[in-house]
Amino acid sequence: DTEVTQTPKHLVMGMTxxxxxxxEQHMGHRAMYWYKQKAKKPPELMFVYSYxxxxxxxxxxxxxxxxxxxxxxxxxxxxxxxxxxxxxxLCASSQDYEPQHFGDGTRLSIx
Amino acid sequence: AQxxxxxxxxxxxxxxxxVTLSCTYDTSESNYYLFWYKQPPSRQMILVIRQEAYKQQxxxxxxxxVNFQKAAKSFSLKISDSQLGDTAMYFCxxxxxxxxxxxxxxxxxxxxxxxxx
Numbered sequence: 001d002t003e004v005t006q007t008p009k010h011l012v013m014g015m016t017x018x019x020x021x022x023x024e025q026h027m028g029h030r031a032m033y034w035y036k037q038k039a040k041k042p043p044e045l046m047f048v049y050s051y052x053x054x055x056x057x058x059x060x061x062x063x064x065x066x067x068x069x070x071x072x073x074x075x076x077x078x079x080x081x082x083x084x085x086x087x088x089x090l091c092a093s094s095q096d097y098e099p100q101h102f103g104d105g106t107r108l109s110i111x
Numbered sequence: 112a113q114x115x116x117x118x119x120x121x122x123x124x125x126x127x128x129x130v131t132l133s134c135t136y137d138t139s140e141s142n143y144y145l146f147w148y149k150q151p152p153s154r155q156m157i158l159v160i161r162q163e164a165y166k167q168q169x170x171x172x173x174x175x176x177v178n179f180q181k182a183a184k185s186f187s188l189k190i191s192d193s194q195l196g197d198t199a200m201y202f203c204x205x206x207x208x209x210x211x212x213x214x215x216x217x218x219x220x221x222x223x224x225x226x227x228x
Contacts (some may be wrong), residue, residue: 031213042202042218043156050213088154097208099146100216102156 003027004103006091012109015081021106023074023091032074033100034066035090043090049074078108086110113138113205117219124193125227131178132188132222134203140164144206145179145186146216151199159201162186190224198226 004025013019023032031050035043048056049068063085065077074091086109092100114137124130136145147159162170162179170177174191190197203219 033213040200040221040223042221045215048213048215055213056215090156092156094214097144097206097214099144099158099161099206100214101158102148104153104155107154 004091004093004101006089006103006106008106009104010107010109012111013078013081014111015083017081018077018079020078021076021089021091021108023076023103024072025093025101026072027093027095027101028071029093029095029101030071031094032068033092033094034074034076035092036085037088037090037105039088047076081108081110083110113140113143113207113217115203115205115217115219117203117222119222120220121223121225123225123227124190126193126195128193129189129191130193130224132190132201132203132224134186134188134219136184136186136203136205136217138184138205138207140207142208144208145177146204146206147175147177147186147188148202148204148218149197149199150202150221151196156202160188193226195226195228197224199224 034046037043046060047066052068067075088105090105091103094100116135143164145162149157160172178187202221205217
């Protein structure tokens, strides 16, 4: 069982849809991350929240909007995505110098 | 800025044999952490092993061990008694500790390991 839970596992959406990805952890970690991963490539960092505040935004297009409602939850709101946004979206959490723990990811397909 | 290089895109090994995956990195930092993550087709990124730069002793975790050469900036992963379940993509990653809660990971390009029955 993964300690970082992501929902949904799969998502298919049209370019005009609005959807959200959800990530939850109960390890007491105060840093949470969103990554985008294309097939056979390493994860690319998108956003980092530290103590529920956005601390890093890696120049991600505004059609991706992160939200951290509390220390255990992380959302990624999606709107007007492009076909090139189809990818695996991974959430991770960590604390201090400990390694990041990853969820199973959401496989996103844009029609 | 840190860089991590995994120059071998693919490797194959017979079941029960030993395989070594290479990783080099470049940094001006003296204090850092190195990791190997495994990503099987099921897609979850799983931590395999970690090494703190200040520790001279190489980390081991069951069948997995590293050869950490700090001066050479090399961090290779040795998998002994390879099993079919070791088939996965393996990523070498560098982390510079930050004050506060978050620390960025710098990943290598990854290597696809196939274990043959």
